[in-house]
Amino acid sequence: MLSKETIDIIKSTVPVLEIHGKTITTTFYQMLFDSHPELLNIFNHANQREGKQPQALANAVYAAAAHIDHLEDILPVVKQIGQKHRALNILPEHYPIVGENLLGAIKKVLGDAATPEILDAWAQAYGMIADAFISVEAEMYQEAENAPGGWRGFRPFVVERKIKESDVITSFYLKPQDGGAISSYLPGQYITVRVQPDNDNESYTHIRHYSLSAVPGEDYYRISVKREDAAPGKPAGLVSTYLHNSVNEGDVLEINAPAGSFTLDQEQNIPLVLISGGVGLTPMISMLETVLKEQPEREVTFIHAAINEGFHAMREHIEQLDTAHQPMKSYVCYEKPLDQSLCHKIGYIDLPWLQEVTSKESDFYFCGPVPFMRAVNQALQAWDIPAERIHYEFFGPAGSL
């Protein structure tokens, strides 16, 4: 338990630290990787460079500190981040290293303003926050390991099939190399891939999450990966281009077990609306196939937005599902169609159009690029959809959106 004095110090310093939030966490990452370069095998280098990871960490630490006397209130957030930590194989021994460098960064950025009392209070608070994460994550490791077909850490999987789905998206069907069972998952969850690309003189392993893009219950996992090509001022994505260009059928990838809290609520029976932009369609396909199989009477509207038909993955599959299932409707939006007859809407999804094609009394799930997600979220809020019926996944570090 923290003393009242310590809690008061923490609460009064959170706003100050928030002002310097990103500077502190950017300094923190520099210090962390200087002293522990082996951790570069775990953390996403692009997210560091773009500041997404420091932002996510800053948000998480300050949110936790602001709730330090009632951490249970932010348990859902702790669990969401804990899922990512479990998928990355973050272990209890990593926490003291992070704590030491975070305090070092606070001291460096705040200078004399960081008095010994303040640093001591933060050391105590960090210890409590770390314990909360460690205990939540311990349960998650147990669950992943004890599930039928489950395992802990990374397990080798063979690429059984590699299928091109669009100009930029390719699916990989993965089966365990040991021939054993695999754990099931909830529609919307992701698996985690660890690779060491041999095409870039890489000395580090790189870890990325990929949503499972098929209905659960098969003897394989399927992921569908968008190739992040280079553009002016932007290098090609490391892992996605490696998977597309260098990983072929028969090759082996290391996989961590399914994780994630963005999952379909199958207790609900109200109409379901699944909205995706670009490669954000992966968790939506899994949810769609699941609801058609398990809740065949449930009304479901599947909306997909893409640049044009060349970028549209799994179009025929969705059309076949739509034809075969009466309570399903599907709509396509193209930003710049090559053939206008292939889409229902040209341009971006907006509120008037959503009101035309969906019912307000629905459960809404969405996933896609950040500007798309902001637009859909704003539209749903402007429509007064209650927060508990709005669900989304963001393909970046939790807490950085």
Ligand code: FAD
């Ligand atoms: P990175 O090397 O990580 O680079 C990411 C982006 O940053 C690229 O666009 C790159 O051009 C840019 N970048 C890198 N360095 C710089 C720099 N110095 N300056 C400017 N820009 C830079 N992806 C999928 O394709 N399918 C999925 O189903 C999927 N599911 C996901 C589920 C979750 C829960 C999460 C968190 C992510 C998911 N992702 C998915 C995203 C995926 O994990 C990777 O982030 C994605 O494949 C890009 O990884 P990369 O290694 O190719 O790119």
